[in-house]
Amino acid sequence: MKVILYMATTINGYIAKPDGNTEWVCETDWKVLQKQLIETDAVIMGRKTYEISEDDFPYGDCLNVVLTKNKSLLKDTNNQFFTNLDPEQLLEKLGKRRKQNILIIGGGEINKLFVENGLIDELIISVHPLILGEGIKIFEHFGKQVDLDFVGSTEMEEGLVQLHYKIKR
Ligand SMILES: NC(=O)c1ccc[n+]([C@@H]2O[C@H](COP(=O)([O-])OP(=O)(O)OC[C@H]3O[C@@H](n4cnc5c(N)ncnc54)[C@H](OP(=O)(O)O)[C@@H]3O)[C@@H](O)[C@H]2O)c1
Numbered sequence: 053m054k055v056i057l058y059m060a061t062t063i064n065g066y067i068a069k070p071d072g073n074t075e076w077v078c079e080t081d082w083k084v085l086q087k088q089l090i091e092t093d094a095v096i097m098g099r100k101t102y103e104i105s106e107d108d109f110p111y112g113d114c115l116n117v118v119l120t121k122n123k124s125l126l127k128d129t130n131n132q133f134f135t136n137l138d139p140e141q142l143l144e145k146l147g148k149r150r151k152q153n154i155l156i157i158g159g160g161e162i163n164k165l166f167v168e169n170g171l172i173d174e175l176i177i178s179v180h181p182l183i184l185g186e187g188i189k190i191f192e193h194f195g196k197q198v199d200l201d202f203v204g205s206t207e208m209e210e211g212l213v214q215l216h217y218k219i220k221r
Pocket of ligand 1: 059061066071072077097099100119121136138157158163192
């Protein structure tokens with residue numbers, strides 16, 4: 053199984069404005085995400101990202117997993133799995149369902165949960181050419197140091213720079 057975190061950020065590490073607005077995320081990044089989704093078996097997101105996604109949900113043709121502690125939202129259908137499993141149990145369950153290529157797509161709470169628990173293999177970060185004064189961080193309330201190996205970078209249209217890292221084991 054390979055677990056990749058895919059995220060669009062400002063140069064100072066924000067993924068949304070304080071009200072959740074991400075209208076600064078460019079079309080180029082959206083197209084790259086769509087390509088990535090073709091080779092993805094399951095995306096995992098937090099309930100707040102699910103809610104703000106509106107018509108973009110479900111993403112791609114893969115299984116869309118939403119983490120929530122709200123029991124009234126829990127469901128398990130062909131392409132949607134709303135769950136309160138802890139992250140390790142969730143990945144185990146996805147493995148049993150033969151989901152091998154997993155994409156973590158935010159937000160800040162879910163990113164932190166998976167990285168702090170050592171469950172991410174790679175990060176693909178699309179750095180957008182802007183600074184936000186405040187907002188939602190790529191890793192909310194992150195409490196440790198995680199070392200990375202640099203894999204590569206790609207310059208794209210609209211001033212986007214995509215950074216690719218592996219988690220150092
Ligand atoms: N720039 C980007 O690439 C990008 C990508 C994705 C999202 N975003 C932005 O990120 C923002 C959302 O990020 P966020 O950090 O506020 O929220 P989030 O990570 O999307 O969702 C947080 C929610 O996930 C659930 N959750 C967290 N830990 C859990 C656990 N251990 N078990 C089960 N459920 C758990 C909880 O849902 P309940 O409250 O229901 O229990 C919690 O409120 C949005 O504004 C979105 O626009 C940006």
